[in-house]
Amino acid sequence: xxxxxxxxxxxxxxxxxxxxxxxxxxxxxxxxxxxxxxxxxxxxxxxxxxxxxxxxxxxxxxxxxxxxxxxxxxxxxxxxxxxxxxxxxxxxxxxxxxxxxxxxxxxxxxxxxxxxxxxxxxxxxxxxxxxxxxxxxxxxxxxxxxxxxxxxxxxxxxxxxxxxxxxxxxxxxxxxxxxxxxxxxxxxxxxxxxxxxxxxxxxxxxxxxxxxxxxxxxxxxxxxxxxxxxxxxxxxxxxxxxxxxxxxxxxxxxxxxxxxxxxxxxxxxxxxxxxxxxxxxxxxxxxxxxxxxxxxxxxxxxxxxxxxxxxxxxxxxxxxxxxxxxxxxxxxxxxxxxxxxxxxxxxxxxxxxxxxxxxxxxxxxxxxxxxxxxxxxxxxxxxxxxxxxxxxxxxxxxxxxxxxxxxxxx
Numbered sequence: 001x002x003x004x005x006x007x008x009x010x011x012x013x014x015x016x017x018x019x020x021x022x023x024x025x026x027x028x029x030x031x032x033x034x035x036x037x038x039x040x041x042x043x044x045x046x047x048x049x050x051x052x053x054x055x056x057x058x059x060x061x062x063x064x065x066x067x068x069x070x071x072x073x074x075x076x077x078x079x080x081x082x083x084x085x086x087x088x089x090x091x092x093x094x095x096x097x098x099x100x101x102x103x104x105x106x107x108x109x110x111x112x113x114x115x116x117x118x119x120x121x122x123x124x125x126x127x128x129x130x131x132x133x134x135x136x137x138x139x140x141x142x143x144x145x146x147x148x149x150x151x152x153x154x155x156x157x158x159x160x161x162x163x164x165x166x167x168x169x170x171x172x173x174x175x176x177x178x179x180x181x182x183x184x185x186x187x188x189x190x191x192x193x194x195x196x197x198x199x200x201x202x203x204x205x206x207x208x209x210x211x212x213x214x215x216x217x218x219x220x221x222x223x224x225x226x227x228x229x230x231x232x233x234x235x236x237x238x239x240x241x242x243x244x245x246x247x248x249x250x251x252x253x254x255x256x257x258x259x260x261x262x263x264x265x266x267x268x269x270x271x272x273x274x275x276x277x278x279x280x281x282x283x284x285x286x287x288x289x290x291x292x293x294x295x296x297x298x299x300x301x302x303x304x305x306x307x308x309x310x311x312x313x314x315x316x317x318x319x320x321x322x323x324x325x326x327x328x329x330x331x332x333x334x335x336x337x338x339x340x341x342x343x344x345x346x347x348x349x350x351x352x353x354x355x356x357x358x359x360x361x362x363x364x365x366x367x368x369x370x371x372x373x374x375x376x377x378x379x380x381x382x383x384x385x386x387x388x389x390x391x392x393x394x395x396x397x398x399x400x401x402x403x404x405x406x407x408x409x410x
Contacts, residue, residue, distance in 0.1 A: 026199035026242065028097040030070040031130065032105040034062050034082055034090075041066025042109055045084035049095075052077045053249035055294045073097050075221055075244050080105045088112035091119040098137045099223040099244050100230070102130040133229045136161045138222040140246070151305070152216055152259065152282065154243070155181040161224045164239070171209070180210040185226050185239035192238035198245060201235075217255060217286050218301040220246045248297030252289035258282065277310040323371040325358030334358065 030049050034042045047068045050057040053076060062068045078097055082090040087109035097103050110118055138157050149156040150169055158167050158181075167181035170190075182190040195202040195210045202210050225233060225240040233240045261280035268275045286301035319329070327334055335350040342349035353359075 026099055026196075026244065027072045027074055028099060029102040029130075030073050030078065030080065030095065030097060030105060031102060032068060032080070032107060034066045034068065034084070034107050034109065036087070036109050037111065042084050042087070045082050045087075045109070048081040048083075049073065050079045050081070052079060053251075054297060055250060074247075075099050078103075080107065082107045082109060083114060084109055085114075086111060087114075089114055089117035091117055093119065093121045098221060099242055100133075100135060100225060100233075101128060101137070101223075104130055133225055134227040135223060135225040135229070138224065140220050143216045143219050143222070148216060150181060151179040151213070153179055153181055153213055154216055154219055154222060155183070155210075155213070155241075157222070158183050158224065158241070161185075161226065161239070163226050176209055178210065178213045180213055182209075183239075188238035190238070192236060194233065194236035194238075194240045196240070196242040199242060202243075214243055214245060215284060215301065215303045217257060217284070218245050218303075220244045246286070246288065246299050246301075248288035248290060248299040250290050250293055250297075252287070254285065254287035256283075256285035277308065279306070279308040281306040317374050318371070320376075323368075323374075325360060325363055327353075327356045327358065330356060332356075336362075338362070 034045045034047070036042055041062075041064075043062055043064050043066060045062045045066075045068075046059065047062060047070075048057050048059045049070050051074070058070055058073075060068050060070060075098055078095040080092040080095055088111070090107045090109050092105050092107060095103055095105055138154070138160065142157060142160075143154050146157060148154065149167075156167050158164050163186045165184040167183045169179065170176060170182045173179075183193070184190050185193060191207040197212065197214065202212055204211055221244045223242045223244065225242075226238075229236075229240055233242075259282040261278060263275045263278040266275050266278065282303075282305050284301065284303035286299070288297070288299035290297050321327075321329065333352045334356050335347070335352050337344070337347070337350060339349060339351040342351075
């Protein structure tokens with residue numbers, strides 16, 4: 001009983017948030033004008049818009065001017081059907097509706113019986129004549145086919161959008177654990193961009209990074225608005241990036257995937273004697289389909305990342321003599337900053353250390369303790385090869401990110 005209550009409450013929340021999300025520019029608009037063969041408008045014509053994959057339809061009528069409008073249409077592929085007395089049925093196939101766009105479908109009816117129909121299969125032109133904003137749509141075909149960078153992040157495809165700078169990884173791997181990428185749009189700083197998932201703000205409070213990066217397999221489209229966008233998008237002086245997730249259809253679909261990076265397949269660098277251990281597994285799957293055909297659908301995806309790393313770095317370390325203050329191997333004269341009578345600001349009047357050797361009592365004990373933690377030299381330091389050119393690989397700790405899911409959606 002408790003499980004049933006939880007499922008019902010979860011379903012109510014999903015419906016509520018889905019309805020709320022539609023008011024946040026996560027849908028499109030279908031509009032147009034219905035005319036007859038002479039060009040006169042046809043009033044009170046019945047217009048039906050049907051989503052091809054789910055068979056969900058909406059119906060309206062043309063007004064006295066022959067115009068019709070369907071606002072808040074979810075992203076997808078549609079067919080527009082127009083019916084009026086004394087005319088053949090008009091059908092326009094392959095109508096693509098993207099987020100934050102208006103698809104104009106003007107239909108011309110021809111005299112005849114309603115049992116007859118005129119079907120147009122050519123796709124409607126992509127030119128936006130009913131909006132002034134500038135936007136680019138990145139489809140699921142592009143996210144699946146084009147190469148992705150850092151953790152298969154869709155943000156690398158923002159390089160395809162006019163007016164953007166190349167997307168780059170910012171901050172450390174620890175601070176930017178989601179591997180979000182940053183870009184600048186039309187000369188505005190990266191803080192001026194707004195990232196959204198289904199119209200919900202996905203930016204951290206500082207605006208530096210994004211909170212969640214959906215896996216490519218869960219993305220339907222990415223809408224990028226760069227200029228003259230509607231006020232409801234808000235809070236941005238640069239670009240607005242809105243990610244629309246996939247949803248279920250009348251057919252069952254599923255997929256499983258894994259991407260592997262392993263040190264067994266990696267080549268070592270010239271200076272490193274071995275390759276640092278790496279075992280990076282990026283794997284997951286998704287499934288979607290109907291719950292009630294033509295009415296209710298589901299889509300769920302799961303992503304998990306196991307990341308085990310150890311890195312090798314090449315560092316220059318001082319010789320044993322240099323660690324004790326013996327800098328006689330260097331030709332540069334080392335001066336005593338504590339020389340009596342010297343000017344502490346300009347350094348005038350300082351005396352050089354005899355033999356370029358710093359007394360032990362002038363070496364900071366904390367620095368001396370840190371120097372003792374360094375590994376021994378790989379080779380002997382001489383005047384011909386001084387300590388500053390002696391290098392040795394420093395052991396790095398093995399890093400392990402928790403083996404936990406990064407992304408789960410339902």
